[in-house]
Amino acid sequence: MRTLQFQYHMQLTFDFPACDHHFTLRCRPFHDIRQRILEERVEIYPKHYSSEEVDSYGNKCIYGIARTEHDHFSVDVTGEAQVCAENYLPALPAHRIGMYRYQTALTKAGLGLESFYRDLRKNASANVVEHVKDLMDGLYGKFQYEPGVTGVNTTAEEAFCRGSGVCQDYAHILLALCRLERIPCRYIAGMLMGEGATHAWIEVSDGKSWIPMDPTHNRMVDDTYIAISRGRDARDCTINQGVFTGGGSQKQEIRVVVNDK
Amino acid sequence: MAIISAEHSDQLYWLGRYSERVYTTLKIFEDHFDSMIDLKTEEYEDFCRKQDIPNIYTSKDDFSRRYCFDEENPNSIYSNLMRAYDNAIVLREEIGSETLAYIQLAVYAMNRAKTSDAPLIQLQRVRDNIVAFWGIVDDSIDSESIRSIIKFGKRLERIDLYSRMRMESAEIRREMNRFNFRINRTGLRYNKRKLAHLNYLVEVNALDYETIIRELETLFELEEDK
Amino acid sequence: METERLFGYSDTVNELLARYGVKFGIYKNNVFKEQLFPFDMIPRVIEKQEFAFLEKGLKQRVLALNEFIKDIYGDKKIVRDGIVPEEFIYAGSGYLAQCEGVMPPKGIYSHISGIDLVQGKDKQWYILEDNLRIPSGASYPMIARELCRRSTPITFEKNAIEDNRNYAKLLRRTMDHVNTGGHTVILSPGRYNAAYFEHSYLAEKTGAHLVTGSELVVENDHLYFIDYSGKKEPVGAVYRRISDEYLDPMNFNEESVIGIPHIYDIYRKGNVALLNAPGNGVADDKGIYYFVPKMIQYYLGEEAVLQNAPTYLPYYKEDMDYVLEHFDSLVLKDVAEAGGYGIVFGNKLTREEKEHFLALLKEQPRRFIAQEVIDFLDIDIYENGEVTPRKADLRAFVLMADEPMVWKSGLTRFSRNPDSFIVNSSQGGGFKDTWVMAE
Numbered sequence: 001m002r003t004l005q006f007q008y009h010m011q012l013t014f015d016f017p018a019c020d021h022h023f024t025l026r027c028r029p030f031h032d033i034r035q036r037i038l039e040e041r042v043e044i045y046p047k048h049y050s051s052e053e054v055d056s057y058g059n060k061c062i063y064g065i066a067r068t069e070h071d072h073f074s075v076d077v078t079g080e081a082q083v084c085a086e087n088y089l090p091a092l093p094a095h096r097i098g099m100y101r102y103q104t105a106l107t108k109a110g111l112g113l114e115s116f117y118r119d120l121r122k123n124a125s126a127n128v129v130e131h132v133k134d135l136m137d138g139l140y141g142k143f144q145y146e147p148g149v150t151g152v153n154t155t156a157e158e159a160f161c162r163g164s165g166v167c168q169d170y171a172h173i174l175l176a177l178c179r180l181e182r183i184p185c186r187y188i189a190g191m192l193m194g195e196g197a198t199h200a201w202i203e204v205s206d207g208k209s210w211i212p213m214d215p216t217h218n219r220m221v222d223d224t225y226i227a228i229s230r231g232r233d234a235r236d237c238t239i240n241q242g243v244f245t246g247g248g249s250q251k252q253e254i255r256v257v258v259n260d261k
Numbered sequence: 262m263a264i265i266s267a268e269h270s271d272q273l274y275w276l277g278r279y280s281e282r283v284y285t286t287l288k289i290f291e292d293h294f295d296s297m298i299d300l301k302t303e304e305y306e307d308f309c310r311k312q313d314i315p316n317i318y319t320s321k322d323d324f325s326r327r328y329c330f331d332e333e334n335p336n337s338i339y340s341n342l343m344r345a346y347d348n349a350i351v352l353r354e355e356i357g358s359e360t361l362a363y364i365q366l367a368v369y370a371m372n373r374a375k376t377s378d379a380p381l382i383q384l385q386r387v388r389d390n391i392v393a394f395w396g397i398v399d400d401s402i403d404s405e406s407i408r409s410i411i412k413f414g415k416r417l418e419r420i421d422l423y424s425r426m427r428m429e430s431a432e433i434r435r436e437m438n439r440f441n442f443r444i445n446r447t448g449l450r451y452n453k454r455k456l457a458h459l460n461y462l463v464e465v466n467a468l469d470y471e472t473i474i475r476e477l478e479t480l481f482e483l484e485e486d487k
Numbered sequence: 488m489e490t491e492r493l494f495g496y497s498d499t500v501n502e503l504l505a506r507y508g509v510k511f512g513i514y515k516n517n518v519f520k521e522q523l524f525p526f527d528m529i530p531r532v533i534e535k536q537e538f539a540f541l542e543k544g545l546k547q548r549v550l551a552l553n554e555f556i557k558d559i560y561g562d563k564k565i566v567r568d569g570i571v572p573e574e575f576i577y578a579g580s581g582y583l584a585q586c587e588g589v590m591p592p593k594g595i596y597s598h599i600s601g602i603d604l605v606q607g608k609d610k611q612w613y614i615l616e617d618n619l620r621i622p623s624g625a626s627y628p629m630i631a632r633e634l635c636r637r638s639t640p641i642t643f644e645k646n647a648i649e650d651n652r653n654y655a656k657l658l659r660r661t662m663d664h665v666n667t668g669g670h671t672v673i674l675s676p677g678r679y680n681a682a683y684f685e686h687s688y689l690a691e692k693t694g695a696h697l698v699t700g701s702e703l704v705v706e707n708d709h710l711y712f713i714d715y716s717g718k719k720e721p722v723g724a725v726y727r728r729i730s731d732e733y734l735d736p737m738n739f740n741e742e743s744v745i746g747i748p749h750i751y752d753i754y755r756k757g758n759v760a761l762l763n764a765p766g767n768g769v770a771d772d773k774g775i776y777y778f779v780p781k782m783i784q785y786y787l788g789e790e791a792v793l794q795n796a797p798t799y800l801p802y803y804k805e806d807m808d809y810v811l812e813h814f815d816s817l818v819l820k821d822v823a824e825a826g827g828y829g830i831v832f833g834n835k836l837t838r839e840e841k842e843h844f845l846a847l848l849k850e851q852p853r854r855f856i857a858q859e860v861i862d863f864l865d866i867d868i869y870e871n872g873e874v875t876p877r878k879a880d881l882r883a884f885v886l887m888a889d890e891p892m893v894w895k896s897g898l899t900r901f902s903r904n905p906d907s908f909i910v911n912s913s914q915g916g917g918f919k920d921t922w923v924m925a926e
Contacts (some may be wrong), residue, residue, distance in 0.1 A: 022748035024737050051708050053752055056587035063737065063752050065706070095567040099584045102577035232584060243736050243748060264670070266702040270715035350508065351678050353687035354697045358507050365508045448716060 001084045002223040003038070003261040006191055008077040008198075008254075010240050015248030017069035023242040024063040026055075026229035027077050029190070033087040035226055040079035046070050057186070057231040075240060080261060085223040088209035091184070097205065099232060100184040106233040107176040110157035116142065117180050128183060128206045132213060135177045140218035143170065152234065167200040168234050170215040174202055175233065186230050188212065189237040191256045193224035198239065198256055201225070226258065263404035269355060270410055270449065272348040277414020279345035280364070284391045285422050286312070286338055287384055290328065294381065297321045311426050312336075329384070330375045342371050342387070355407050356398070363394035409446035416440040421477050424470045430463065433473075437463045451480050493528040494869050496638040501526055503634040509627065512681045519679045525917035526631055527868040531881065531899040538895065538923045541604070541612060544792030545883055546891040547783055549600045552617060552770050553887065554786040556596040559769055560586045570785050571778045572802070574853055579775070580823060581768025583731060585738055589755050589766075592665040596764040599661065599726075600885045604793070608862045613796040615880060617776065619767040621728050624898035625884050626685040628920050629654050629692070632896070635920060647925040651896030655692035657886045662695065662724045664888040665760035669723030670712055671695040672703070676729045676745045686728050695726065705749040710759045724760040725750070731765045739765075773822040773856050774800070797859040801852040810848070810857045814841070817857040819848070832860070868901055868917070877901040881921060897921040
């Protein structure tokens with residue numbers, strides 16, 4: 001068990017004032033048996049009204065409108081989380097989580113991933129988690145970390161074929177590989193100890209629990225990770241989603257800080 | 262109880278304006294057409310000037326055809342009728358199928374006039390349908406605000422057209438009275454100072470037509486609330 | 488019954504249809520055009536007894552489909568029990584993950600269902616297709632009936648025909664039943680939509696307000712209609728005639744400009760009813776069609792009253808073998824296509840086309856279904872002064888309020904050409920009234 005302090009800061013700056021800005025934020029860390037949120041403060045600027053709901057993936061969403069003209073939009077979430085890495089979230093039986101067993105537009109495997117998958121070392125007798133570890137290990141040896149070469153809409157296949165990318169791409173590729181075998185798995189967006197941007201990893205169901213794994217670092221997720229949102233792929237987990245009028249071109253800035261308390 | 266969105270109130274208003282524009286310009290056109298037959302063949306030049314529309318026509322025949330029927334010409338009677346139709350078609354639920362039908366029938370008549378060798382006769386049917394449309398607006402639309410917005414659009418357009426045609430002040434004053442009666446039944450927000458100014462403008466002896474037109478066109482420009 | 492009497496009124500009724508703007512829109516070379524929907528005077532007549540049979544089968548089918556959708560976005564028992572293979576759910580385009588765990592007001596998903604049927608030469612009715620998203624077409628027979636009665640009252644005096652103009656009442660009852668409090672609106676993408684006439688006509692006849700997305704806003708977890716003086720009026724039911732994809736840019740296609748941001752969020756909370764519910768596409772897919780009789784059995788414990796056209800799923804090996812063996816006598820349908828597209832008649836392919844198609848079929852067996860070509864019972868139309876046969880289908884409408892209600896009429900569409908099997912109006916066909924006899 002470990003107590004972490006976290007800060008999530010996102011700011012969108014517009015060239016021209018934006019208005020009628022509808023937003024949905026999946027920015028509140030989960031409060032569950034794996035991570036208990038001891039303290040939390042959420043600030044949104046500007047907002048006309050906001051409300052909350054839980055979406056189909058279990059994310060705590062804040063949605064609302066900023067009606068009047070604004071030249072920037074920002075979200076700050078700060079607080080403390082107590083993380084217990086030995087506790088896994090319970091998973092529903094396979095037939096209830098079918099949506100996590102099929103490819104999405106972003107994870108769909110093409111020829112490149114399919115042939116890579118065929119050549120991967122596989123141990124049929126291993127349990128699911130050991131097996132996914134093998135897949136993850138194979139991917140780690142084949143894919144390079146390189147920021148700025150892929151984007152939010154890059155698919156697993158595209159990223160894999162270029163051979164490098166960021167955490168989102170690692171996660172999408174591993175999801176694609178798992179789903180080729182219909183292993184239930186989901187995308188997690190969250191924060192990692194240190195200072196930087198948001199991070200992404202995956203969770204795999206072993207039939208009873210969701211086991212988190214981090215393909216970018218080729219390791220199991222420990223108590224230095226705080227999960228914020230989850231879904232079938234990165235699109236379901238978009239932390240800040242919005243549509244607005246005006247705005248011109250925009251610049252997004254994200255800063256995440258996680259420390260031991 | 263009728264609730265009307267801003268979008269639909271706008272469409273009701275423009276339906277009133279365009280139906281009036283088609284009706285009155287047709288009427289004026291028919292008068293001019295008659296004298297163009299043998300009296301004054303260049304009369305259309307004068308007509309364009311008064312209407313404040315570009316004179317793009319090469320002869321009286323060209324004028325008769327294109328001013329009436331040219332789909333590409335935004336000032337043609339055809340185009341104005343199509344704009345009335347565009348506004349009417351989205352208002353079926355407010356004005357009713359029976360009412361909408363007369364605008365539809367006017368469009369069919371216009372299309373027949375276009376290919377007819379006696380267009381004036383078919384154009385008469387266009388006018389007949391517009392008159393019937395106004396009649397049924399009065400007769401069958403229960404909601405006073407819906408009815409009034411259409412009629413208000415029609416009144417405003419008429420003063421605008423009459424001013425452009427430099428009609429006698431008595432005519433314009435008569436239309437202004439009907440306009441005043443209607444405007445407060447619409448529930449629309451307008452610039453009260455401009456309305457008072459308009460009422461003043463129509464009372465003076467030598468009418469300042471240009472100012473009347475300008476004030477009409479900007480009647481909905483509200484001043485900042487103090 | 489002497490239908491000859493009707494012939495003389497054909498022009499009159501078609502003129503009246505034009506007068507009231509009974510049209511549908513089509514895009515030709517990217518230009519929007521309005522077209523009259525040709526009406527044929529000879530009605531399709533369904534006897535009282537026969538319709539009672541159809542009614543029973545249609546209610547049963549729609550009840551089972553509704554249970555299916557509820558199950559799929561909930562417990563998924565039908566998958567657990569192996570009745571429907573899960574590939575047919577998740578790999579299709581109709582399933583929407585956003586609908587997982589969302590229960591619509593009163594548990595109703597398919598409020599307005601359009602079930603397409605055909606009658607074979609053996610007089611047997613077959614279900615062709617279920618339309619549970621935004622089935623259109625009821626307005627056409629409704630207004631045609633009105634105009635026929637006006638043109639030839641004696642016909643309706645002499646024959647006991649169920650009045651079909653009650654559709655507006657049934658629809659209103661359906662909308663009111665799920666209304667969460669507030670006005671009822673019909674949400675249209677706008678006048679350049681193919682079915683705009685229908686949207687506006689149903690609004691007029693039901694007394695609902697016809698709106699486009701920009702006239703509605705979500706605030707404080709409720710939906711409002713803003714009137715021209717700026718007053719907010721609450722809305723409790725939205726009969727939306729725009730597809731799921733465009734309904735809400737915050738929850739579905741982000742590019743949509745005709746939707747209402749956050750409407751889905753408040754629907755999820757139960758603060759507004761959407762008719763039909765988003766996500767219904769999971770049940771009207773051509774692949775799922777095969778399983779509907781099994782669903783009826785599974786959820787209702789009853790045998791299906793109405794039969795499917797004999798259908799094979801190449802997904803199952805024995806069905807694939809059958810399809811390969813009898814290819815020339817079958818019609819193959821791409822499950823992802825609609826509106827009469829993606830349909831292949833085995834015997835109409837050239838040798839190369841056939842080879843190409845078979846390769847595709849073996850590669851993606853789940854993408855196709857194969858059906859026996861039904862020997863349609865032709866029905867007569869009156870054209871250029873004579874009576875001549877055409878292929879026709881029947882779209883029956885089932886509305887779900889506190890109970891399923893089958894509209895005692897339907898849209899009968901016929902093909903433009905004598906040898907065509909395709910009756911879709913976007914491909915140039917016409918329509919007929921459907922008379923359900925009261926005695």
